[in-house]
Amino acid sequence: MAFHVEGLVAIVVFYLAILAVGIWAAWKTKNTGSEGDRSEAIIVGGRDIGLLVGGFTMTATWVGGGYINGTAEAVYVPGYGLAWAQAPIGYSLSLVLGGLFFAKPMRSKGYVTMLDPFQQLYGKRMGGLLFIPALMGEMFWAAAIFSALGATISVIIDINVNISVIISALIATMYTLVGGVYSVAYTDVVQLFCIFLGLWISVPFAMSHPAVTDIGLTAVHQVYQAPWLGSINSLDIYTWLDNFFLLTLGGIPWQAYFQRVLSSSSATYAQVLSFLAAFGCLVMAVPAVLIGAIGASTAWNQTEYGVPDPKSKKEADMILPIVLQYLCPVYISFFGLGAVSAAVMSSADSSILSASSMFARNIYQLSFRQNASDREIVWVMRITILLFGASATAMALLASSVYGLWYLSSDLVYIIIFPQLLCVLFIKGTNTYGAIAGYLFGLVLRITGGEPYLYLQPLIFYPGWYQDDNNLYIQRFPFKTLSMLTSFFTNIIVSYLAKYLFESGTLPPKLDFLDAVVARYSREHMDKATLVKSDNIVLNELAPVNPRHSLTLSSTFTNKEAFNYVDSSPELSNTEDN
Secondary structure (H helix, E strand, O other): OOOOHHHHHHHHHHHHHHHHHHHHHHHHOOOOOOOOOHHHHHHHOOOOEOHHHHHHHHHHHHOOHHHHHHHHHHHHOOOOOHHHOOHHHHHHHHHHHHHHHHHHHHHHOOOOOOOHHHHHHHOHHHHHHHHHHHHHHHHHHHHHHHHHHHHHHHHHHOOOHHHHHHHHHHHHHHHHHHHHHHHHHHHHHHHHHHHHHHHHHHHHHHHOOOOEOOHHHHOOOOOOOOOOOOOOOHHHHHHHHHHHHHHHHHOOOOHHHHHHHHHEOOHHHHHHHHHHHHHHHHHHHHHHHHHHHHHHOEOHHHOOOOOOOOOOOOOHHHHHHHHHHHHOOHHHHHHHHHHHHHHHHHHHHHHHHHHHHHHHHHHHHHHHOOOOOHHHHHHHHHHHHHHHHHHHHHHHHHOOOHHHHHHHHHHHHHHHHHHHHHHHHHOOOOOHHHHHHHHHHHHHHHHHOOEHHHOEOOOOOOOOOEEOOOOOEEOOOOHHHHHHHHHHHHHHHHHHHHHHHHHOOOOOHHHOOOOOOOHHHOHHHHHHHOOOOOOOOOOOOOOOOOOOOOOHHHHHOOOHHHHOOOOOOHHHHHHHHO
């Protein structure tokens, strides 16, 4: 494959444009936040992200390289097809559920990160434990999509994979470092536009290639491979459901999502943003589905790709860049490559910022340095952005099973954090003892179920297990959902049991070593129920917002009522009374 100078120039121009937008957003918002809350401004802005920018950035957070490439791959792979392309529906429903049930209580109470309610109710120890799977999910996700980007670029313009990964990571880390959530949000607007335009421009050219058969025919008839609509065998229905619940429910407890929720100008806006992003995810999946269908409808021996076809070469995961490279004109493939690069950076920057936000606030500030100055927290965030960006890049370059690690860590987010989030927001009476027990039970059940991507053999064999051609044990039973439900009910049962034992006098107060039941009601221990200090976060039903007029685009779509300290709406008044 020849080195394409034009492709390299196109990528450089695109990257410079993204960097320029990120730096511009940082410069326009450099005075955001009053004296003493600059760190919060980096994490959630001035809480004035409006519908336009908010809708774009929340959609772009999900529509990443894994989303685009993975959807096209699922549709293309024989035996799977569209029936197994669960990400578009799963993530869209996740955003709908997040908007209906989680966005309003999180935003209305003025939290700064997703881990705030855990530390408020369960204390700093539990917050630290929950930070581990949250960090793993964000870091391995960023590493996986950096790895995918390097392979994508190398397919089309034939440059060294490592160089493309490093440069992409540097760009994403740089504008995240200087501008925080504002740089991420405004670059997301540009990136999402490029994704949409780039992929939709590529689809007609690829579909009209002489080697491509009508995708309507190949959807239901076998031509070059099994129909791309796919099917679900009766033996695999439980696996399908397990994965579906993992995407739908496990897609909620991510800091990248709640960062957008908490940055919105009001609780109502946070809900609307979730619904807009759900629609955006569905729309953005359409060209990826079509590209996967085109790949399944192509006689590859009639193209420059030759034989064998991508699935036989074990390059099915690269079907999207392969279609761009071999079925589209050169200038179109370069434009499509820009779209894929945009998809990757729009997710990677969110993950890096999310990880650094949780560490700086929930670990460094709330757990170790409660009296740290705002300037100190800002520097901690900047340092961790660099460290986490470098770590994700290193994993993308060095780890041979990045995707396997991400699959496992995303499972832990679903199994551990999601039931804990349900309990902390909606179940009264849960405490630290129940949270720790639920955490451990869920973790043990997930690890003992095995993970084929990491060649981790199971210790518990659930009904329906089998060995594949590589002698790996595959579980058909929905043990991930079972682990999540076990974690959820364990939290509730142990919490109420501990509460009963201490309050009935069965156990003496001195055994309440976590200060979770007896000492919790003592004034000497009320610091657990507040997030650091009174002026750090206001936990009323609608946290006040400092109005800012430096960004005309943002202020145009800002809910001015969110600037009031007291909301007179009956809905919020009733909430406060409760």
